[in-house]
Structures are given as structure tokens and as C-alpha cells.
Amino acid sequence: MLRLLTAGESHGKLLQATLDGFPAGLSIDTDFINAELKRRQGGYGRGGRQKLETDVVDVQTGVWQGVTLGGPITLAVANSDYKLERLKELERPRPGHGDLTGAIKYLGSIRGVLERASARETTVRVAAGALCHQLLRQFGVNVFGFVTRLEQIATTPRTGSLDELRALRDASPMYTLDPEADAAIVARVDQATEQGDTLGGIVEVRVFNLPFGLGSHAQWDRKLDGMLAQAVMSIQAIKGVEIGLGFEASHRPGSKVHDDIGYDVDLADTPALGYVRGTNNAGGLEAGMTNGQPLVVRAAMKPISTLRKPLDSINLKTKEAERAAYERSDVCALAACSVIVENVVAQTVAAAFIDKFGGDSLVEMQARYELFHDMARQR
Ligand SMILES: Cc1cc2nc3c(=O)[nH]c(=O)nc-3n(C[C@H](O)[C@H](O)[C@H](O)COP(=O)(O)O)c2cc1C
Known part of the structure; x- marks a missing residue:
């Protein structure tokens, strides 16, 4: 069982994640973790703090000579603008935050x-996810996230190989797959900045090359x-x-939602075991289990x-409006x-991988993965 706990305050000394149940025997690449931390600090519309800090991971436990040991892995990221002890209390809670309720x-x-x-807590969730990415890659699984919409501006994501999509996303100021929408997105962020306002939107994550059977139909929490x-x-x-399809599925009849099942013998050796689907409206999950589709x-x-x-x-002290x-x-x-x-999806999928194929060591996981693939092909 892969478990993750995080600790730390936004302006405290550091953020820390402990990943327990991660298999032994994976050579880790800290440059990749740092590259993900850097991407997390980027994107158009960020505040001044991102320019102050460059996040760097410190792998504190669970790794020896660059290889995971099977014990808890602690990942730390220091706050270069540590000042918690000097910060003052706030008196006027901000709507949309936990200020009022938490106090x-x-x-x-x-x-x-x-x-x-x-x-800021998500810094170490990204670091842990970046480690999970590396585990998943041992099984040919890639996790890829991008922005699909800013407020009212919908994008039309381009298609292409994963390398092409990655290059497109990494060249986009808002990490979209639609260079034609980027100018309007940047202009809208500039306008909101001028107006003292803020913006949200929609992000999408796709996971490729997943085997059948991660997760389970058998119990609600699996x-x-x-x-x-x-x-x-x-x-x-x-x-x-x-x-x-998500919410859109509720707007359509069943004939326009569910994905026809076909078979292509040429794909029998892929993780999809030759089963092909006319569409992927289910988004790769049926009855809580991966179905071989992205x-x-x-x-x-x-x-x-x-x-x-x-x-x-x-004002919480005076109860006056401010x-x-x-x-x-x-x-x-x-x-x-x-x-x-x-990265959160990478961590969740890695946990399901460990659940299905065992979590003691990478080599044992690989052997069980191959065994399952061979047995499932006979099915
Ligand atoms: C990457 C990221 C950066 C954020 N930056 C800010 C920020 O600079 N200022 C802010 O007020 N909220 C920011 N938030 C949102 C708040 O953390 C969040 O709204 C708040 O903690 C309340 O939680 P809730 O929105 O989940 O209810 C950010 C969220 C994310 C995911």
C-alpha cells in the first residue's frame, strides 16, 4: 500500500512529503523531480513569490546510492523566504479561503x-508524484497534463505523439495544446491583473499504456x-x-456515450491486449477498473x-465591516x-499499480506484471 503524508507551512522552514510503501530497486532521477518543481512554479499569471524561489528537492530518507530501499522516502523542499516567526496575524478573513472557518x-x-x-503544500505532492512517474515509466506508462480552458476561453487541443504534445505544451505560456488560443489567454490574464481580479479554468490529465485491472469493482474504496x-x-x-465524458455523459443517450468493443489481433501484445474501443468516453475506467484505454x-x-x-x-476583533x-x-x-x-494522478495510479503487482521490489513487480499480461492474453 502506497501512502503519502505531507508536512510544512507556506512560510515555514520547509515542506516535506513521506512516501511509504514505495518499492525497492528504482534508480531515481532527482533532475526530473526538480524539472517538475520548476514547471509547477511557472505559467502565466503567477505572483511575485514564484520569482523569489527556485524549488529544489532534498531526498532525505529511503534512498541509498540513488536507489530506493523499500523504506519510507522523505522528500523535502526548503522555503528560501522562511519568515513564519516574523509574520503577523490577520484580522480580516479572506472569502474563498479557510481563514474564517479554520480560526x-x-x-x-x-x-x-x-x-x-x-x-505551497502541493510542492511536495508534485515531488512525490514525480517519483511515482519514474516508477510508472518502468512499465511504459506516461502521465501527461495540460490546460484545456481559461475561464470562458476554450482551447482545441492538438493531436500528435506524446513528444510532440510535450513540446507544444512546454512552449505555451499557459501549458495548453493550442498555440492559437494562447494570445487570447495571455490578454485575458493581463486584463484580470489590471482589474485586480483573478481567473480559473480546466486542466486535463491523460495516462497512456495502462494495463487492464488497476482498481477494483469489488469495494467502494478500491x-x-x-x-x-x-x-x-x-x-x-x-x-x-x-x-x-464526465458531466457531458448525463446530457446524452446511452448510444452516444458507451464505447463499442472490438478486437485487433495486431495489438494483442500491447497492454490493451488487442481490445479496441470505438471511442473512449469512459476515460479508461469502467466499474472502477482500468480497461486498457488511456x-x-x-x-x-x-x-x-x-x-x-x-x-x-x-474584522474578527471588532466585528466591524472591512x-x-x-x-x-x-x-x-x-x-x-x-x-x-x-503528479497527483501519477501518485494515485502508482498506488493502484503497487496494489495490483506488489510493492516490495521493482523486479518482483515487473515479473508479476509480465505474468499477468501473459495470463490475461489467454483469457
Ligand atoms: C497552484 C496553486 C496556486 C495558488 N495560489 C494562490 C494564491 O496565490 N492566492 C490565493 O489566494 N489562493 C491561491 N490558491 C488557492 C488556494 O490555495 C485555495 O483556494 C485555498 O487554500 C482554499 O481551498 P479551496 O479553494 O480548496 O476551498 C492556489 C491554488 C493552487 C492550486
Whole structure:
């Protein structure tokens, strides 16, 4: 069982993730983890803090001579602008944050809530996900995330090989697959910045080359769609999660939703075992199990809660009406969000992989993967 816990405050000394149950025997690539951390800090519309910091991972436990040992792996990212002890309490809770509710729930300070609720926490979720990416790649599985929509501006994602799509995304200021939409997206972010407003949108993650049978129909908490929804929904500012057609499926008759099943013997040796589907509206999951098709997960991000032109609030001391507090903030963090959702999906899929093929060592997982592939081909 792969488990992840994170710790740390936004302006504390560091953020830390502990990944327990990760198999032994994987040679890890810290440059790849750092590259994902860098992507998380990028994208058009970010606030000043991203320019101050360059996140770098420190692998503190669970690895010897660059190879995982099977024990808990601790990943740390230091905050170069550590100043928690010097920061003041806030008195005017910001709508859209946990400020008001958290201060009441914990009978404590707004600062104590916002420091932990902050999306800075996702730094180490990305680091852990980047490690999981590396495990999945041993099985030919690739996880790829991008932005599909900013507020009212929908994009038309280009098609192509994974390398082509990656090059397209990495050249886009908002990590889209539609260079023609990027100018309008940048202009809309500039406009919102000028107006003191903020923006959200939709991100999509696709996972390629998955075998049949990750997750299970047998119990509610082993269904992979449910696990993905929980993990993705737990990301700060995510307000909706879809698999495949998602909400659109409810607008169509069954004949326009469900994916016909066919067979192509030439594909019998692929993870899809030769089974082909007319469409992939199910997004790679049926009855909580992967069905050999690409997994497709989408997530809706609300606009950033902290506005430069603050909303109405109350001073908690005086109970008088005042404007909400303002702390340096992003106007749009959608590109970063696509990196976070990608890595959270990678971690969730890796957990399902370990569940199905065993988690002690990579070589044992590989042997069990091959055995399952051979047995499933006979089915
Ligand atoms: C990558 C990313 C960056 C974010 N940056 C900010 C920010 O600069 N300012 C802000 O007010 N909220 C930001 N948020 C959103 C808040 O963290 C989030 O809305 C808040 O913690 C309340 O949680 P909830 O929206 O899930 O209810 C960001 C979210 C993500 C995913």
C-alpha cells in the first residue's frame, strides 16, 4: 500500500512529503523531480513569490546510492523566504479561503490556518508524484497534463505523439495544446491583473499504456475513479473532477456515450491486449477498473481567492465591516495546477499499480506484471 503524508507551512522552514510503501530497486532521477518543481512554479499569471524561489528537492530518507530501499522516502523542499516567526496575524478573513472557518474550528489564528491550507503544500505532492512517474515509466506508462480552458476561453487541443504534445505544451505560456488560443489567454490574464481580479479554468490529465485491472469493482474504496476523484479534489482550489465524458455523459443517450468493443489481433501484445474501443468516453475506467484505454481525468479550478481589489469581510476583533486582507498572490495559477493534477494522478495510479503487482521490489513487480499480461492474453 502506497501512502503519502505531507508536512510544512507556506512560510515555514520547509515542506516535506513521506512516501511509504514505495518499492525497492528504482534508480531515481532527482533532475526530473526538480524539472517538475520548476514547471509547477511557472505559467502565466503567477505572483511575485514564484520569482523569489527556485524549488529544489532534498531526498532525505529511503534512498541509498540513488536507489530506493523499500523504506519510507522523505522528500523535502526548503522555503528560501522562511519568515513564519516574523509574520503577523490577520484580522480580516479572506472569502474563498479557510481563514474564517479554520480560526473558529481550531479556536486559533487565521495565520495558523492559511499557512497550512496554502497551495505551497502541493510542492511536495508534485515531488512525490514525480517519483511515482519514474516508477510508472518502468512499465511504459506516461502521465501527461495540460490546460484545456481559461475561464470562458476554450482551447482545441492538438493531436500528435506524446513528444510532440510535450513540446507544444512546454512552449505555451499557459501549458495548453493550442498555440492559437494562447494570445487570447495571455490578454485575458493581463486584463484580470489590471482589474485586480483573478481567473480559473480546466486542466486535463491523460495516462497512456495502462494495463487492464488497476482498481477494483469489488469495494467502494478500491474503485480507481473514486480514488482519483478524492486525490484530485483535495488539491487547493479544485471544485470539480470528471472522468472521460464526465458531466457531458448525463446530457446524452446511452448510444452516444458507451464505447463499442472490438478486437485487433495486431495489438494483442500491447497492454490493451488487442481490445479496441470505438471511442473512449469512459476515460479508461469502467466499474472502477482500468480497461486498457488511456485514462482521462479533468479538473475545474476556481479563480484564486485573494483579490488585489479585496471583497467584503469582517474584522474578527471588532466585528466591524472591512475589506478582506491582501497577501501577495497569483492572478491565475492554472498552468501550475495542471502540473499538480498530473503528479497527483501519477501518485494515485502508482498506488493502484503497487496494489495490483506488489510493492516490495521493482523486479518482483515487473515479473508479476509480465505474468499477468501473459495470463490475461489467454483469457
Ligand atoms: C497552484 C496553486 C496556486 C495558488 N495560489 C494562490 C494564491 O496565490 N492566492 C490565493 O489566494 N489562493 C491561491 N490558491 C488557492 C488556494 O490555495 C485555495 O483556494 C485555498 O487554500 C482554499 O481551498 P479551496 O479553494 O480548496 O476551498 C492556489 C491554488 C493552487 C492550486
